[in-house]
Amino acid sequence: MAEQPYIELSELRDVQMKMTRFFMAYRFVLEEMVTKIDILQEEFEVAHDYNPIEHTKSRLKSPESIVKKVRRKNLPVKTAVIREEIRDIAGIRITCSFRSDIYEIRNMLLSQQDIELVEEKDYIQNPKPNGYQSLHMIVRLPVYMSDRVEHPYVEVQIRTIAMDFWASLEHKIYYKYDDEAPAELIAELTSAAEAVDALDKKMEWIHQALRKNPGPSQPHVEDPFDLPEATLERLLSAAPREKPEE
Template identity: 50%
Template sequence: MRDELRRFLMEYQFAVDEMLTKVAILRDEFVYLHRHNPIEHVNSRVKSVDSLLNKAARRQLPVDLPSIREGITDIAGIRITCAFTSDAYRVLDSLTSQRDVQVLTIKDYIANPKPNGYRSLHAVVSVPVFLSTGPVDVTVELQLRTVAMDFWASAEHKIFYKFAGRVPAGLVDELAEAAAIAADLDRRMEELHIEVHGTTGPDDPDLEIDDAVLGYFLNNR
C-alpha cells in the first residue's frame, strides 16, 4: 500500500510542478511586460505518506486511493505571497482563468476573515497531469495572501504548535488584535500604492483591477 501511495503522490507532485510553471510564467510576464511583479514568494508542498494516512484516519476514510483522492483536497498545496491585497485577487484570477485549470471551490477569507482573524484566499483547482497511461485530473489547493497575512499566519501556527492547540485565552485575544493590525497595515499600504500608482500597476494601464473580477470572488466564496 505504501508503494501505491508513493506512486499516487507522484501525480500530485507533477500537478504542483505544472502549477508552479504557470506561476513562474505569470510572474515573468508581469515583470517583463508590466514592470510590476505581484508575486513576492511562492512555496509548495505535497503531503508525505504518513501525513496522508494520518489525515485519512482522522476523517475515517477508507484506505483506498479513490476514497483518498475524493476525500482529501489539500494533498498538494501552493502558497503565493503578494505585496498587496489587490495583487492576491489579480493572481488568483489569472491562474483560474486558464483553460486547463478547473475551479472546484473558492473561499475568500480576506473579505470574510475567520473568527481568529485569519485572512487569505483559498482555491481548490484541478489540473490535468499527462502520464504514460493517460491524463489524470489532480487537485491542488492554492492559498494567496499578503506578506502581512502570511507573517501573522506563520506566527499563529507556531504559537498553536507550542501550546499543542490549547492556547491561553489572553494569547488568543492578542492574536486576534494582531490580525486586525495586519489587516489595517494591508489597507494603508494599498492606499499608498494607489496614491502613487493609481489603481493600476506602475506605468501599465492594462493592470486595472476589474470590478467584476473582485465582485466574483466576493460573491462566490
C-alpha cells in the same frame, strides 16, 4: 506482547512502488502549477514593470499526514477515497505585497483553460473568528502520464506578506500548545490580526495612489519587428556582426 505481523520484502517493494506512483501525479501537478506561476510572474513584470508575487512555496503532504486527516474525517483509508476527499495533498502558497495582487493572481490563474476551479473560500472578505485572512482555492488540472490522464487536486493559498507572517505565528502558537493556547495569547493574536488588517489596507491605499500616478510611461510596442525599412537598416548596420550559421 502481541507478535508483529511478518511482511515479505516483495510486499514492501510493491507498496513502495504503488505509493511512488500515487504521489507522482501530485508532484507533476505541483511542478506544472509552479511553472505556470513563474511564466505569469515574468510576463506580468515585463508588461507592467511590476512583480505582484513576492515568493511561492509548494509542498506535498506525507503519507502519515494523509492517513491522520482521513481518520479525523472518519473516512475509510482507501486510495480512491483519498484521491477524491483529501484535496490538499498538493499545496501551493503564493505571497504578495498587496491585497489587490491576490485577486489579480487569482484571475490570471483561473483564466487558463486547463485550470478548473473546484472550490473557493475568501477569508479576506470573511476572516475567520481568530482573524485569519487568506484566499483559498481548490483547483485541478490534467496531468498526462504515459498510460493515463489524471486530474489531481491542488490547494492554492494566496495572501499578503503581513497575512503570511500572522498565519505563521498562529501556527507556532497552536503547535506549541497543542491547539489549547492560553486565553491571553489568543486575545493578543486577535489584536495582531486587526493590526495586520489595518496595515494591509494602508499599504493598499498607498499602492493604488502610486498606480494612479505612475510617472512617465514607456511606449508599448506590440510588433517590434514591424519597423520602417530605414530604421531597420540602421539597426542592422549598428549591430555587431555574427558568425554565419553553418
